[in-house]
Amino acid sequence: MGVVASSKAITVTVNGVEYEREVEARKLLIHFIRDDLDLTGSHIGCDTGNCGACSVIVDGGLLKSCMLLAVQADGATIETVEGLSEDGTLTPLQQAFSDHHALQCGYCTPGMLMSATALLRANPSPSEAEIKKALQGNICRCTGYWNIFEAVKAVAR
Amino acid sequence: MSGSTTIAPDPVEILAPQKQWSGQSIPRKEDKRLTQGEGVFVDDVKRHGMGYLHFVRSPYGHAHITSIDVSKAEEIKGVYGTLTGEEVASLTDPFFQLATPPGAHLKDYALAVGKVRYVGEPVVAVVAETRDLARDASELVEVEYEPLEALVDARRALDDATPVLHDDAGSNLMWEGVYEWGDLDAAFAEADRIVKIKELHFHRFNSTPLECDGALVEYNRGTGQWTIHTNNQFPGFAAIMMGPAMRTGLDKLRFVTQDIGGGFGNKITSHPQLVACCLLARKLNRPVQWTEWRTDFHLSMSHGNERWFHDTEVAVKSDGTLLGFRTKALDDAGAWLRYEPLGGVIWAQVTPGMYKWRNIRLEFTQVATNKAPCSPNRGYSRMQHLWFTERMIDIVAHELELDPVDVRKRNYVKAEDMPYETPNGCVYDSGDYAQMLDLALELIGWEGIDERKNEARSRGKIVGVGIGSTLDSGTNNFGQSRLINPELQFSGNNEVATVKLDIFGEIVVTLGTTPQGQGHETTAAQVVADILGCPVDDVHVRAGHDSYWNSHAGFSGTYASQFAVTGLSAVKGATDMLAEQIKRLGSVILGGVPVEALELAEGTVRIKDNPEAALPFMACGAIINANNAGLPEDLDVTLNCRYVYRPPFEVPDVERKFGNLTLTYAAQIHAAVVEIDPETGHYEIVDYAAVDDCGLRIHPQIVEGQVMGATAQALGAAMHESFEYDGDGNLLTPNFYDYHVPHALDMPPLRTGYIESASPFTPLGTKGMGEGGGAGIHAVCAAVQDAMRGHGDAIVYDSWNPYARVWELLNKPEHARALVEVVSS
Amino acid sequence: MNVEGERTFAAPRATVWQVLNDPASMAKTMPGVESFDVHDDRRWTANVKIPLGLGGLKMKVDMEKTEERALEYAAMQIKGQGVGAMMNMRTTFDLGDAPGGGTAMKWTAEVKIAGPVGSMGQRVLQPIVNQQVQHVLGALDTQVQEALATQADKG
Amino acid sequence: MLLREVEYAKPASVAEALSILAADDGARALAGGQTLINVMKARAASPDVLVDLNGLDELKGIELGGDGTLTIGAMATYTEIAGAAEARARPILGEVCLQIADVQVRNRGTIGGNVCSNDPTNHLPPLMCAVGAQMTIVSQSGERTVPASEFFLGVYLTAVGPGELLTKITVPAGKRDGFAAVTLGADGTCIANAAAGINGSVRIALGCVDAVPVVVEPASADEHAVREAVRAAGIEPPADVHASSEYRSHLAEVLAVRAARQAAERS
Secondary structure: OOOOEOEEEEEEEEOOEEEEEEEEOOOEHHHHHHHHOOOOOOOOOOOOOOOOOOEEEEOOEEEEOOOOEHHHHOOOEEEOHHHOOEOOEOOHHHHHHHHOOOOOOOOOHHHHHHHHHHHHHHOOOOOHHHHHHHOOOOOOOOOOOHHHHHHHHHHOO | OOOOOOOOOOOOOOOOOOOOOOOOOOOOOOHHHHOOOOOOOHHHOOOOOOEEEEEEEOOOOOEEEEEEEOHHHHHOOOEEEEEEHHHHHHHOOOOOOOOOOOHHHOOOOOOOOOEEOOOOOEEEEEEEOOHHHHHHHHOOOEEEEEEOOOOOOHHHOOOOOOOOOOOOOOOOEEEEEEEEEOOHHHHHHHOOEEEEEEEEEEOOOOOOOOOOOEEEEEEEOOOOEEEEEEOOOOHHHHHHHHHHHHOOOHHHEEEEEOOOOOOOOOOOOOHHHHHHHHHHHHHHOOOEEEEOOHHHHHHHOOEOOEEEEEEEEEEEOOOOOEEEEEEEEEEEOOOOEOOOOOHHHHHHHHOOOOEOOOEEEEEEEEEOOOOOOEOOOOOOOHHHHHHHHHHHHHHHHHHHOOOHHHHHHHHEOOHHHOOEEOOOOOEEOOOOHHHHHHHHHHHHOHHHHHHHHHHHHHOOOEEEEEEEEEEEEEEEOHHHHHHOOOOOOOOOOOEEEEEEEOOOOOEEEEEOOOOOOOOHHHHHHHHHHHHHOOOHHHEEEOOOEEOOOOOOOOOOOOOOOOHHHHHHHHHHHHHHHHHHHHHHHHHHHOOOOOHHHEEEEOOEEEEOOEEEEEEEHHHHHHHHHHOOOOOOOOOOOOOEEEEEEOOOOOOOEOOOOEOOOEEEEEEEEEEEEEEEOOOOOOEEEEEEEEEEEOEOOOOHHHHHHHHHHHHHHHHHHHHOOOOOEOOOOOEOOOOOOOOOOOOHHHOOOEEEEEOOOOOOOOOOOEOOOOOHHHHHHHHHHHHHHHHHOOOOOOOOOEOOOOHHHHHHHHHOOHHHHOOEEEEEO | OEEEEEEEEOOOHHHHHHHHHOHHHHHHOOOOEEEEEEOOOOEEEEEEEEOOOOOOEEEEEEEEEEEEEOOOEEEEEEEEEEOOEEEEEEEEEEEEEOOOOOEEEEEEEEEEEEOHHHHOOHHHHHHHHHHHHHHHHHHHHHHHHHHHHHHHHHO | OOOOOOEEEOOOOHHHHHHHHHHOOOEEEEOOOOOHHHHHHOOOOOOOEEEEOOOOHHHOOEEEOOOOOEEEEOOOEHHHHHHOOHHHHOHHHHHHHOOOOOHHHHHHOEHHHHHHHOOOOOOHHHHHHHOOOEEEEEEOOEEEEEEHHHHEEEOOEEOOOOOOEEEEEEEOOOOOEEEEEEEOOOOOOEEEEEEEEEEOEEEEEEEOOOOOOEEEOOOOOOHHHHHHHHHHOOOOOOOEOOEOHHHHHHHHHHHHHHHHHHHHHOO
16 A cells, blocks of 8 residues: 555556556656557657647546656556557547648647547537637647647537 | 849749649548557667667856766666767767858867857766666766856857857857848938838747657667668758768768658757767667657757847838848857858848848858757748848838838739849749738738727727738758858759559659658659559558668758659659650550550550550569560660759859859748737737748648648747747746747637749749748737837837737837837938 | 845844854755765855755755955855756855844845756746745854854853 | 656555655655656656655545535645536636646646645635635644645745645635736746635735735725735746746736736626
C-alpha cells in the first residue's frame, strides 16, 4: 500500500493489451508509453505540459501523459491513438481529418484526435465554440486549427 | 521590358496536363499513417544498445570557460562517455563560413570552445544508457566560468565600450554591404513630401515546430560511414557543413528521414549537434540518440533574424506616388553565423516589395550578440524587409492622411507590367496585386467598416482595420550568395526525382525532398498519374529522404518555397522520360507502330486509333526487368528514369548587385480587423481574410492549408510570440509558459480567397509557396495603427505588439509620435 | 534583478556590525542552511536547501566580504551553485542611527539567477527572490537579538 | 522531461499519508501534479518523496450544507467542481474553474493543488480570498482551519507546513461574486486578475501583482471606492516579459473594478 519506493511493478491495459512492467517512480507516463511499450504514436512537443501532443485517455478521462507518472497509472486502462482504428480502417474522425486537411506534419495529430474523441464521446453534437474549447489544450503549428474545427464538425451529429 | 537589361529566363511552354489529377484536392497519401500514429518521427527510431545524449548547456550569456571536469559524470555506472569542446576542436575543423571578413574569421565548432556566447549553448555532451541517466550525469559535469558582460542590444554592438564576442573577428561586426539602385538624389528632389522614420524594429521569434530537433546516429567502423537518422530539413546543406569539418567525404554521411514534425526553416542548422552525435557514435562505438526538448530548442535553435531599420526616409509625391526610400538595416544574427549572413541578401529577392518605386538604398549591417544564433525561419529575411516595406506604406498613408488602399493601388506593380523587372533585376513572373487586394477587401467587408467602428465605439471598444501585402519568392538562385561573398562557388538550384516501372508494373517514385507536412507524396503522385495516364493510387511515392538513394542533389531538401517548382518539375521530367521509354518499348512490342501513334491511358500503352491494341504497364515492367530476350539491341529502355531539374538562372552581377534571385514570386494579401479594449490594451482579431496567388495549384487544399498555417504563425508572432532577453542574456521566454503560441480559442474567423496566375517560367505553371504568412504581421500592425487614428495617432514601430505595448501606444503615444516626421520639399 | 529596502534593528550599531562581521552568524541567515564552514573572517561556505514549497533547491553558497567601512558599510559577493542552478548576488548594507534609537540599515541586493529555475519564468522567480531576501533579513534580526542577549548575559 | 530520482508512495488513507509526510521533510504531497510535475521536469525543485493523494476518497467530494456552506475536498478537480450541482450554490467557482488552462488540465488539476502551489498567476488563490474560504489543514497532531486571507505565504508556499495536508476548503454561502482577468491569449496564463465578493462586506483580491493575493476591502463596490482601495494598497507588482510593473498596477485597478461590477450585477 503506502510503501515508499523508487520503483514499482505496474500493470496497465493499453488499447486492450495488458502490460506488466517495473518502472522507476520518476518516469513520466509518456516516456513509459513511447520508450517502454514502443507505442510511439503519442508525441512530445514541449516540456511544460502545454502542447497536448501526448494526450491519451486514462480510465475514460482525457489527460496529458507528460503530467502523470507511470506509477500513477498502475491498474489503469489507457487509450492511445494506436487504438482508435481497427484493422487499419480509419475511424470517421480520422477520415474527416484527412478529408478536411486537418493535418500537415501530423505530429500533433494523435493528441488532437484523442481530444476530439473525448469531446465527441461526451458531447456528440458540439458547437464550434465547444469544439474550440475542447481542443484548447492541443497546440498545432501547421494548420492554424481552422481545418481541424471543420473535421470535427463534420463528424459531429 | 524593352531596353532593360533583364536576365529573365525564357518563358517555357506550359504543357497543361489532362488535369485529371492535378488541380484536384485528392486525399493525401500521408494521412493514413499519420492519423493512426504510424508515422516515423526521429525520436521513434531506436537501435539496439543505443546511448542517449544530453547536452550540458551554458547558464551564462557570455563567459570564459575556465575549467571542465567530466570525471564525476563518467564514474557513474551506465554512463558511456562524454565529449568536450577541446576534443571537438582537436577532432574537427571549424565550420565553413559563408561570410567575408570579419565574419569569415569565426571559429564555430559543434561545442563551445574556451568561451560561451549565449545561454543554452552546448558545452559538453554526455551519453548514457537511459535518457534520465544522461541528464543526471550531465548535472555532475563541473564547468567553471568567468562571466563576462553580455551584449543583448544590437544597437550597442559596435560601441567602443561593448565587449567583443569573437576575438577571432576582432569586432561584433559580422558583415556589411550597401545596396543602391536608381537615382536617390533625383527621387528625393522630385518628392513633394519626405516621410522620415527614426527607428523601426522587427522582433525575434521563430515558428517553433511542435517536434524539436533530434537524431539517431550510427557509425559503421568497417566502411567509416555514418548513418544519420535526423529531422534536419536541408541535408544537402548539413552535409557540406559537416563533411569538411569532420574531415570526411560527403558519401560517408548518409542522411535518412521519414516524417518530420514541422520545420519552417528552423530545422536547417542542426549541423553542430549532428556533428557532436557523429563524433560520439564513433568514439563510443554505439548508436547515439539525441532528442532536443522544448526549452533546449527555444534557448539554442534557429531564432528568426531580429532587425532594426534606422533613419528611414521615404520620397513621396503629394498624390501618394512613391518614388523611393533609403534606410539603414541593422540585423542581429545572435552569437554565431550558422546560415548567416545570407539573410543579408535574401531580403533583396523582394527589394521593392510589391511596389513600383525604382530608387532604393539600403545599408545592411549584421552584428553578433549574446543570443541564440539566427537561422532561416518561414519567410526568411524577406518577412523582415516586407514588414518594413508595408510599415513605410502605412506610415506614409497615416502621416499624409491618404487612404492605404489608394496608396497601394497607386503604387502596386500592375498585371500588365508582368513579367516585371525590379530595380535589382529580379523578375516578378506574374500576378495581379490590385485584383487580390479587391478580393481581400471584399472578404473582410471593407465597405461597412465605418459602421463597424461606430458600433464598437458604442461598446467602449476601438476597431482598426489593416492590410498586409507580401511576396513569397520561391526557388532560390544560390548565386545570390556571391553578393555576400564573391568567392562562394554556389549558384542556381536543382532537385532530383526518379520514377521507375517495376517488374510487376508498380510505378515507384523517389524524391530528394524532406517534407514536413507539405504532402509531397500526394502532389508528386498527381503529376505522375497525369503524365502516365494511370490512377493516382497506382503511383507509389516513397516516404521521406535517404541520401543513399540516387534521388538527391546538392540543393535537395524542403525549404524556401520551392517544391511545386523544383520538386514537381523533377518529377515531371523523370516521368516524361519514363513515358517516352514506355512508348518506345510499346512500339516494338506492338509490332513497330510509330511512337507518335501511341498513347498512355488506363495503365497501358496503346494505339490511339485502336485502343484494343494495348500493352499493360505490368507487361512493360515484366519484359524489361525479367523477360527481355530478343529485344532489339538498340532499344535503350530501362524504365528507371532519373531527372535533375535545373531552374534557368544566371549568376547575378556582383558589382551592381543585380540579377534574378528567385524563379517565382507568389503573392499574398491579407486584411485584418482588430478590436481593442482601450482600458487594458487587450485586443482580439475579430475578422481576417487571406488571398493567395501561387500560380497553378496542383492541390488547392494543400495550398490553402499552407496559407492558413502561415497566417496562424503570423498572428501569434504579431501579438504574443517573442524571444525576449534580459540584460544578462537570459532568455525570458524559454518555453511555452511565456512564449504563447496561438491555441484553438485564439483563432479568429478566417475567409480565404485565391487567384491563379500561372508562372510563365515553370514547367507546370506553378510557383513555390508557403512562406507568405508574414502578411499577417503586416496586417495586424496596420490594423492596430489604424485604431490609433484619433486616439493619439501613434504609429506602430515594432512588429511585436502585445497588450502592454498597445496600451502604451494608446496612453503614451509621444514615444511613437517622436519617431516620425514629415518634411515638405 | 534588483531588490532593496530599509530595516531598523532594536540594537546599537556596534551589535549589528558585529553580526554582519561574524561569518558564523551570517551563515545562519541563509535560508534552509544545513551546514557551513568558515574559511576566514571574510569568506565562508554554506550548504543550504532553499525551501521552495514544492521541494527544496540544494545549493552550495560561497560568500565573500568584498568591502567594509567599520560600523557604516559592508558589501558582500555571494555565489550559489546548485545542481543545474546558479545564483550570483551582490549585496550592500548601509548602517546609520535610527531616529527613534536603534540601528537603521539600508540594504540592496543585485541578484542574478541562471539554470533551470530560470526556465520556470519570471512570474515565479522575482517573488521567490524577494521571499528569500526577506528571510535573510528576518534571520539577521534574530541574530542581532541573540547577540544582544549574549552581551546582556556577559554584562 | 526527465525528472530527478524520486521515491513514490500511494497511501491508502489520509492518516497514512500524514505519517509518510511526517517521516521525511523532503516528502511532498502529489495532488493533480499539473504544476508540481512540471517544476520537477525543469528540475527547479526536487522533492525526495512524492505522496500520491489521488484515490483518497476522504479528500474528494463536494457537499452543500443546509446553510449554503460548500465543502470542497482538496482533491476535487476543476472539471468536477465545474460540473457538480452542489457547486452551483456559489456559481463563480465553476465559472472560474472552466477558465483554467484546458480540458486535460481541468480533468486532473485539483482545487487543493491550485491553492497549495500558489503560482502567482493561478486563478484560485485570489478567488478563495474573495469568497472568504476557510482552509482545513490536518497533521498527525490534529486539525486546524486557516482563512484564505492568511493561507498564502509566498510562491509555492502556504500555511500548509511540513507534515501537513490541506484536506478541504469551506466556502460560505453567497452569489454576488465576480472575476476578471487579462490573459495571455484566450484562457491563457493570467497577466493580471482580480476576484470580488460582495456578500455582506466588499472583498477584492488581486492576483499576479505579488507573491500572494493582495486583498483590499473597499467601503463599497462602486468604481470610485474600488479604485481608491486598490491605490491605497500601494502594490508594486513584479515586471516580466508580459507587463511592466506600472502596466500590471493599472490592470489590477481596472480588473478590480470589473470584478466588483460583475459581482454587483448578480443578485
